């Protein structure tokens with residue numbers, strides 16, 4: 001039993017193919033406008049794609065291949081949606097809100113209430129059962145919304161940044177609750193937070209410009225990112241270019257580096273990326289220091305505190321960073337606008353095909 005999707009929305013430049021296993025939680029991350037909400041809306045049946053097919057546990061959600069045109073209505077898809085705002089029915093109390101799902105799928109009034117009470121207990125909201133949504137805090141309302149989504153017994157739970165509208169005290173509580181309820185359940189969660197991806201998901205999918213640019217187990221993607229977005233999440237420098245015999249040619253820049261996870265030699269001449277941590281970059285006033293191979297001139301754009309280090313940003317849009325000690329920054333009298341040399345240890349530069 002699986003979830004399988006292929007869908008294109010031409011006007012939005014969206015073209016995605018995705019599978020999610022029965023007990024798998026997938027985090028979807030990407031820049032603003034990448035297509036994350038489009039993905040969930042297509043799955044939930046709120047947006048009609050131009051082409052594609054989707055299937056959940058043997059049920060066709062849509063099949064838009066020429067001559068077919070199958071379309072299942074949103075409430076018959078076996079999916080449940082948890083949005084940033086809890087979206088509870090304002091005129092129903094908490095218990096009736098949670099009982100709504102089982103009731104509309106045919107359960108008797110009694111059975112629907114029994115099931116709602118079980119889910120409310122599960123999200124530690126039993127004592128809220130008689131309240132109206134207007135009498136709940138943001139965190140309480142979102143807990144009730146989780147219970148309501150689960151009470152419908154969805155084959156796929158869709159979560160659109162469920163922590164985004166909560167304050168900093170309520171968010172950790174809901175994250176812990178989601179960790180518990182998502183275990184062993186199939187879900188797709190949109191998030192901007194690396195912590196959510198690490199804690200809640202088995203796998204992360206990076207969406208950029210309507211396409212999946214990278215996917216894999218969250219830890220692996222963060223350790224060895226191949227997309228600019230994932231490198232940014234992991235706090236790593238990222239340079240795209242062309243693979244050479246010893247590393248990467250990125251514009252006028254030759255970088256020496258190593259590949260970690262390829263069986264053979266680097267595929268010379270192919271597009272690739274170099275990724276390295278800011279801590280592996282040293283800053284010098286002249287080229288004479290360090291290995292000349294990975295030394296290149298840059299213009300400082302910004303200096304900012306970063307933990308107990310100073311982060312030196314350089315390059316046209318500050319896309320390269322070095323972390324150095326405050327003492328070193330003071331010795332070098334660094335300031336924005338200065339021309340300096342970034343020197344990178346070749347051993348710390350990971351090259352991958354892109």
Ligand SMILES: Nc1ncnc2c1ncn2[C@@H]1O[C@H](COP(=O)(O)OP(=O)(O)OP(=O)(O)O)[C@@H](O)[C@H]1O
Nearest residue numbers: 011012013030031032033034035036037038039207
């Ligand atoms: N209602 C709409 N009509 C037309 N185009 C839209 C509509 N909503 C979004 N788009 C476009 O579709 C693309 C994907 O948008 P989408 O909202 O899916 O991105 P997102 O990754 O969810 O972004 P964010 O992180 O800002 O919520 C963008 O180019 C956006 O401008």
